Amino acid sequence: MMQSAADMPVWAAIAVAFFLLIGSGLALIGAIGFMRLPTFYERIHAPTLGTSWGIGGIMLASMIFFTVSSGRLVFHELLIGIFVTVTTPITFMLLARAALHRDRAEGNGNVPDKPNRSQPAREVLGESDPRRG
Amino acid sequence: MLPSWVAGATALLSLLIIAAFYPSVTNGGVLRFEGTWLPQLGLNFTLRMDGFAWLFSMLIAGIGFLVVVYARYYMSEDDPVPRFFSFLLAFMGAMLGIVISGNVILLSVFWELTSIFSFLLISYWHNNAAARDGARMALTITGIGGFCLLIGLLLLGNIVGSYDLDKILVAGDVIRGHSLYVPALVFILLGALTKSAQFPFHFWLPNAMAAPTPVSAFLHSATMVKAGVFLLVRFWPALSGTYEWFYLVGLAGIITLVLGAYFAMFQQDLKGLLAYSTISHLGLITTLLSLGSPLATVAAIFHMVNHATFKASLFMAAGIIDHETGTRDMRRLSGLFRYLPITGTLAMVASAAMAGVPLLNGFLSKEMFFAEAVETHADSILDRILPYVATLASAFSVAYSLRFIHTVFFGPPPTDLPKPKPHEPPRWMRSPIELLVVACLIVGIIPAVSIGPFLHTAVVSVLGADTPQYSLSIWHGVNLPLIMSAIALVGGTLLYLSLRKYLATCEDGPPILRNLKGQRIFERILVEVSWRWARTLERRFGTRNLQPQLRWVVATGFLAGLLPLYLSGFETREIAFSGIDPAFAAIWLLGICLAFGTAYLAKYHRLAALVMLGGVGLIVCITFVWLSAPDLAITQLLVEIVTTVLILLGLRWLPKRTEGLVEAISLRARFRRFRDLALAVVCGIGMSFIAYAVMTMPVPDAIANYFLENAYSQGGGRNVVNVILVDFRGFDTLGEIAVLGVVALTVFALLRRFRPADDSMDLPEQQRIQNSFDEDRPERSAGDTVRDYLLVPSVIMTWLFPVIITFAVYIFMRGHDMPGGGFSAGLTLSIAFLLQYLAGGTRWAEDRLRILPLRWMGAGILTASATGIGAWFFGYPFLTSHFQYVELPLIGKMPAATALLFDLGVFSLVVGSTVLILVALAHQSIRINRLRAIDAARTEEG
Amino acid sequence: MSAIILFTAVSIAQLMLAAAMAIASVRMFRGPRAQDRIIGLDTLYINAMLLLVTFGIGTGRVIYFEAALVMGMLGFVATVALAKFLMRGEVIE
Amino acid sequence: MLPYPLLTLSLILMWLLLNGFTPGHLVLGILVAVFASWAMASLRPEKPKLAKWYLLPKLFGIVLYDIVKSNIAVARIILKSGRRSHNPGFLTVPLDIENHTAIAVLAVVLTSTPGSAWLEYDSNDRTVLLHVLDLDNEAEWRDTIKNRYEKLLMEIFA
């Protein structure tokens, strides 16, 4: 049977609170960065705050909390951390590559080489606004 | 011709049988046969023959027999005669049915049957447009009349309490005094008058003359058209004798009498003349019946018989003329007497009977008519003009009879006949006419002896105690009727002589009125109403577009939900702002924005809308967690993922849409948008309102408590939701997986035939660019880009495969006690498969994984059903679950519920279905490559 | 004491995560490019998952763990599909 | 019998993490893990040769440390990004490792670390294109990747 939160030792509560706030704070900062950074390539760095130590903090908080409150070792949160760490890069990689492809296809100058000169620059990805990027 | 022999024998046999009934029906005797049919509603197969029915039956069977004999020679070898004779006999049966029905509903059954068979007979030569149109008109008019008659008879049943004819006939006073009398009368009259071609429904009869002549002789002179007046006689004891009867019947009769005769004079078609004459004579009978006097009824019955004999013979004669000369146009016919002396003579006698020449049967009934006309029945204008009208119509009748004979048989020999050498028909073809003409003569000369007893039998059965004294002698002294007859004969002759020149060349139909063709008007109205109006109305009150339909669904759904609340004055509880979790509120503020964003972006930014929709789904999922429903959250999440991939798979085949071209929005479109917006807003508010109302209502004593209490003790699971799904309400789940299965099959079947629109046929632009990039470079080959692109992701996605499988097993195993279960596990496993398709492409994945989705599906349903059926063998109903703890070595006590097996079935089906759908969609890209290749090959050939 | 600390921390964490989600949604709506929207969705997923974990801490129940695990393990599938669609115009080739 | 022992082991561990440790679950976990490994075998993935798998925790530790570091760095950049305090840029690094799994691990490490992102690997010239949020010292980045990560990975995936 689980203890209620009130019965938890204060040190544990403080530890949980600390990691919680660290984690969620990093997640928030990541989101802010995602909002504020000017180019797409910069923006993709920001959310990784949330996917790295953002998750780490909160998982630690959870592990501590449940280990203390249930009186046995709980660390299945580890799984979440592992999976997110392993899977998130896929999305980022694929998206960044897509952005690269498009910038090259459109001839937006400030991306590294391997431009495709045999094709005229054209609207390729029907979805977005060509003015920015 | 065997059919004609069969038909003749049948008719003759019926005639003999009917004749044999005679002793039973004399002196008011009635024969009854009762068979049950629909006794609850008073509809029985009751046959009833009294004197009147007997007389009429004899007429039907007798003339029927003669017509068969005549037709035997009339019909050509090339005609499909079996059809003809079977229709004819069927018609005869139906007609006899009308006459001897003892139940008025049964009568109406036969009534409509005669309409149907007459339709088939008129249209016998259906490659002839006139026959088709005539038949259709006859059916339409008489069919509608039949419906009216049915209503009238139903009303009679309401008044009397029975459809039994005997009961109705004795309830005359009740009926006439009832408030429903007038409607009943009107409807019955509509039936009778349409059938008997009475004004204003007369116009179908001339058009029915496109029928073969035997049909005209039988149906349109002797029998079917008599059904209407038969009905009037039949119901005479029950309905007549009121002002309404007098005016309605009388007016129709008198107008028909005069108009028919007048029109008849100006016809150029022999059969047209006879048809209008028939109309007129039926008007005469109707007029007689309107009078309400017993004597008039006697005259009416008598005239029915007389008219049948001479008119049938005249039709047959006309048929012979047509047959021999090839035309019925009186402008072309002339001086045929030299070729057809016998037929000519017979026709002359019959015409004389029609004109009311003394010593012939027509004269007798006409005298009776005149005698009644001069009497006063109900003091009114109608009453007072009747003698003059009668005389006038009679004069017309003399004129057209004279014309019939004179034009056809006398004068110079014909010059432009289609068949130049007419001659007398075969002996047997003429004999029916001879027989009928002899009858005219005998009745005309010795009426009291010949027809007298039979007429009396008929009259008694109709009038019963009211049977008047009447005399059937030729000579009643010089009286007003005789003078009227004389005037009519002389006047008619003079009229004919004065019109002769005009008639020889004039157009068909009477002057002025000729353009007023009832038929044309009818058809115009029919086309106008039944076609143009209907189409306009259908377009106005219906739609074939989707948007209005959905608008209706939404609007009616909204009204159905809120109108009851509004009408009953529902008041919701006060809105409570307390107890709102700020984080939850914040999440939903976000969710609401996402929903708006989705709606806003769905037109031009599909992908963005999809992304935002995913966001909304995520918020919904969080909500489920927040509100203590982790099962729902997991399921929602998994469904969300699969749905997103599905829609993405589909997005490739949708057209590109760019915001760039802003179309000018018309005012109507703007209005429509505004209306939709208003509807959306109103529905949203309404839904909020109801949701709030029901959520804040204290939870009733629901069945939920039972589930909570028994899930563990009886169902063996702690996850009550799952126990409900696989046990308490496992049957729902069984149905639900059936839905999923059938949808997957549909998707599969539909996609097998899928062919994308032309502009989606090409490779996506990205791929083209990337491929050409690869091909341009010597060091690269096509496909390198994508290979590099997916190099890292595919490694990770491949390694995730066993992990997700393990996770799926985990989700499945814990379902009964914890959130999870077969459905979630199934979806998880399909995502594992999906991921491999994503990572390596279809070819790669299918090289390695042989998934047989259909087998998974079949096995799933079978497992689930078999688990359910298993309970039978223990004497329990379907799906009764069974659980116990089993002791396993090493593992210990494990709960083992059959419900788990059921869940396994669910799992299997979900995997099969989801994979089938995904794979079917994914395969399109490969298929299109093939299609493209085929197209390319075709273009090269062409 | 512990209860107050935990309650406060959880509440603040939840609000911060909610704020992070809100910001991610703004990118989802504004773009400007599809890539930004998709990363927005991915961020939304991650933050939602974190939110669930904090919710679990707040309520003291482990029962919400699986939902979070599903998000963490399979949430990327949708975004991967979206990303691949962007790059190749086709999700499964 | 066991095509991927390490995988099987991991799956058993995962199973036990999910279900808690009981003898029953150990048995069940083994069954499930073996089944899942077989399923994996049917995909016929490129089989990584783990020469020095015991170095994995070392890699793990290094990465964890780096991530903490870069978390702070990136957070700082974001919070004062009103002034452009950083210098973003692209970076092409030639790679020596060929094993796909090893490349994948490297990609995951680099992308998971805030401040660097894996953009594109070219199998022809075996280079990788990275984007770095703060490219003040390009050489240091190269050094980190080549020596700190790639070397270790090449040792692990011999």
Add this chain to the structure above:
Amino acid sequence: MTGWSHHLIIAPILVPLVVAALLLFFDERQRVVKAMISLASTLILVAVSLALLRIESGPNDFDGVYLLGNWAAPFGIVLVLDALSALMLLLTALLSVAALVFSLARWHAVGAHFHTMFQLLLVGLNGAFLTGDLFNLFVFFEVMLAASYGLLLHGSGPLRVKAGMHYIAVNLAAALLFLIGVSLIYGTAGTLNMADLAARIPDIEPDRRMLMEAGAGVLGIAFLIKAGMWPLCFWLPTAYSAASAPVAGIFAIMSKLGIYIILRLTMLLFGDGPSAGFGADVLLYGGIATIIFGTIGVLASQALGRLAGFSVLVSSGTLLMVLGINDGAISSGALLYLVSSTLTISAFFMLIELVERGQDAGAIVLAVTMEAYGDADEDEPEEGEGVTMPGTMAILGICFAACGILLSGLPPLSGFIAKFAMLSAMMGTGAIGVPPTATVWILVTLVILSGIAALISMTRAGIRTFWSSLEGTVPRVLVIEIVPVMFLLFLTLALTVQAGPAMQYMDTTIRSLSNPRIYIDAVRNAAVVPDYDGVSSTNTGSN
């Protein structure tokens, strides 16, 4: 436990379900085997439903309540077999045999998984007819709909796909309404079991009841969409006429499912008590609007398929009107009408395909347009000789005429008997001395007018098809295609001849429906099977 025969109640659902699953194990190339299995299933269904009907109409005290999972009502799901559901089961089975046999000639081969979907459609229909649980009804409704989507799209082609899309969109919206309605009812009454709900209604306090009625209203819209009430019916003629012939043939029962449920629920829930007569006006006026619209459509239709589709609307409108009046005697007649019109329309849909096989669509439109604009074939040469119709055309013609007679309600087929039964109850001996009210007059007028419209349209169409275009090739019709049509028409004839017993059955049905107590008690008192020793199994749930 009444032994194995008790399981017969669930057979109409299980047999097609299991068969559908089995069919999945056969390849598309093993079509003959699949067809035979499928056919066997429908024949079994006929036998089962005949047995159930006989049991139900027999004297013995058959326990018609089947407690699924051995959970007592209202906690588990119950199946309830009564006279009405037995009738609908039989009707479905008969139609399914006809449609399936028809499909074997060619239609089952034009797309994948025809037989599986067909069987699942039967699962849905039979489940919906049998279930005594509102949410379970939703589930089976969805099974039926899902299968009908697949079957409607069977054969593909632009027309079908467009019609299918509209059909699906509308029905998806309807499904959502269904869910809203059911959940509102659950939220206010706390139960999903129909009988339990009926029993609880009197005790529901007023504000709760208002919401419950709102739920019932929303639910009603979902059924009315299925039944095809104007203005929710526009999808119907399009969808039905676009469907392949055997599919349309079995679809004929689907609109009747909507009617069935409305009948069932109004009689059960709103027969008496505080909510008595709820929604009756909507049914009445909606029915009137529907029959008018259907009649207009029948007149306006060029294509036979649409004509048949609008006939469905006429039939629905008629039935809805009668339900709105809610008078026992009229309802018995209406039930007879339901059976008759379903058989007719089913036969007609299949016949249409045979008839139109020999024609090209353009000619039809032209012929009709010419007629509309006056001078239809007036200068066609007149010929005296008849034309011998090929035998095929004769049989088709006879069937067509029978359909026309049935649709317009002319004697001697069951169309007449059915209309007579209704009309007689309204204004004939069924209502002796009761003068027809204005409503009755409207009803009678509409019933008659719709018959006239059918008469006009059918003669127009028949003449056009059979008599005006003999140049058209004679359609190649297989025996197994015409036999099902004749079989259904024969059934209408049988219904006419056996009108007395049939009407007896309908009377009994309506009588038992109008006494909901019987139904409620049967469900509530149905006993679960007690445990036997040695096994700890589920046991009696106490009420």
Add this chain to the structure above:
Amino acid sequence: MELVLATAIGVMTGCGVWLILRPRTYQVIVGLSLLSYAVNLFIFGVGGVKTNVPPILVDGVPNSTLADPVPQALVLTAIVIGFATTALFLVVLLASRGLTGTDHVDGRNEPK
């Protein structure tokens, strides 16, 4: 909480209704998805909104504190069926687009 949920349901209903009345098939399918979210939440809410209660039977916790499981079971079924029908509608709209060449719900070519 009820207020938040009710508002959310209303907004999603409104957006969904607006979308299903649009002429593009894609809008319709998105609208239907939104509507089914709304309806699922509605069904769920009907059982009463309970936050922070154990969703699973736990020894010692009185059953009456648990959330009503029936609506949850109904929502689960509804989610599954909604998923199935969404998939179907998607494929049908693809087929329609393939056959008519347009993504208009009535197969019309010109946007109006």
